[in-house]
Amino acid sequence: MKVVVTGGAGFIGSSLADELLARGDEVVVIDNFSTGQREFLANATSQSKFRLVEADLLGDSAVLDEAITGSDAVVHLAANADVRFGWDHPSRDIEQNLIATQNVLESCRRVDVRRVIFSSTGSVYGEATVIPTPEDAPFPAQTSLYGATKVAAEGLLSAYAEGAGFSVTVFRLVSVLGLRYSHGHVLDFVAQLRRDPTKLRVLGDGLQRKSYMDVSDCVAALLASLDRTPKFEVFNLGSNEFCTVYDSIGWIAARLGVSPELELTGGDRGWVGDNPFIWLDTAAIRATGWEPKWSIRESVERTVDFLVANPGIVDLLGVES
């Protein structure tokens, strides 16, 4: 089959592209390289069934139409994934998470490609009252612009399924770790510990409970969804467990062989919109046959190993803390 992957030069997108190519599918990656990395596509670009369209989803719609025409499905992963810094530029979440999604949907409608798979987020549940949180949890209040615009995009997708004949799968992801990881707390901690292995600044009290999953498990779920044609389905996607920030620090420090002193900024939220406890109920996706293969600890360790082996990623992206 022929699959379009938006944000295909990113962490998850490039991993998906590689897996699709490995099983013989045609892949068109659309990416504007705002956060995507050309080196993540090094394997893909060497292959005949791969095509890169360097374009912005907010740009020329004709380019988008041409890229999507004739494909069997669009996996729409492109997004502004920066949950913490939304308030510095409130339009960015709306443009990159919502308007971009609408542009993809309208392009699909024009060229008659109706299968869309979308990466949403567990953040849509805000501070959930039911934990582990099922897909049909009570209608939540949003705690971040990121979550708000992902909810908005989900709403658009379901409206397109109802009103424009689309087949839509929405995955609400926990934070993803593993090979090509390039955004989040493990990068932040490894970057800090590279600069100074004796201390580590931690946002919050370290007791925040979070769930994570390995990118290979995430990609497996995306691949399997390409075999389905639901009208509209929503799945939580994450491991069956959670860990505290403390747990994670212990695994990272042990893997790096360091013993930093912790500087905790305090409070049960690391930043405005941080969520003290994220754990998704994944019974629905597991009922389709999918199971995560990696524990959180294993995935944290794989991530540390990747970052150690790729210090360029740490130097380039691990600067925000």
Add this chain to the structure above:
Amino acid sequence: MKVVVTGGAGFIGSSLADELLARGDEVVVIDNFSTGQREFLANATSQSKFRLVEADLLGDSAVLDEAITGSDAVVHLAANADVRFGWDHPSRDIEQNLIATQNVLESCRRVDVRRVIFSSTGSVYGEATVIPTPEDAPFPAQTSLYGATKVAAEGLLSAYAEGAGFSVTVFRLVSVLGLRYSHGHVLDFVAQLRRDPTKLRVLGDGLQRKSYMDVSDCVAALLASLDRTPKFEVFNLGSNEFCTVYDSIGWIAARLGVSPELELTGGDRGWVGDNPFIWLDTAAIRATGWEPKWSIRESVERTVDFLVANPGIVDLLGVES
């Protein structure tokens, strides 16, 4: 107090403006007159505490900032209220329901006005699985672009409450009837029956069950909310009952003294995105002391009387069916 009403030349907005002026408040109406009616402001414009700012919420942000500066609250009612025809122009819902809302929120943030009251819709529940539907109903799939963009706007508002110190009240409204009514099925039916009192074309099978409320009850709830300063609250707003489309036709025909033959287009949905059964659980807003004063039947009859007394509205707006 000084209150800004966006969409203040509309059906609900102009009614709210009149009530605010009647109790001595200062009122600034912002409207672009895309659907608002100048005659609805005839009473307001004669009063010294009223100011009209003719502006588009998608336009010059400085105009918006100036209009909002120094107010105690913004009641944001401006929206594209056309649920049925969203698919003819998918960007319109996003621009007018979401981008416009963000522009209002960003303007409020710039000029430090943090109290916002927002008119959302019962459509956010999609086809609810729990009826009557409470505010914390399961996270729904959207069935219209209108509902999707209202959900999106609600998400933004809750994010601004969490992250930018706003005090937000969201009302999820059923369809509103009464004086100055200018959009919806009663107008459609009255317009048809003016052209030909012997027959009436009805979208669907007539068995759709809907809830309505009178605009005076709606305005009373908006007014009462101005006395509260919650962080973030969401209320369903509607009468305690529902009726079928058949019921409504009977009341309208009787009020007009006609006995039309019905042409039913059939099916349990009148159009793509129509909802066969809308009935909201209003226990939460009633717990604040608010009660609807008008039954659906009374409100339908008041609406018919208003339309009969204002044939210009019917001629101008009752043309879409």
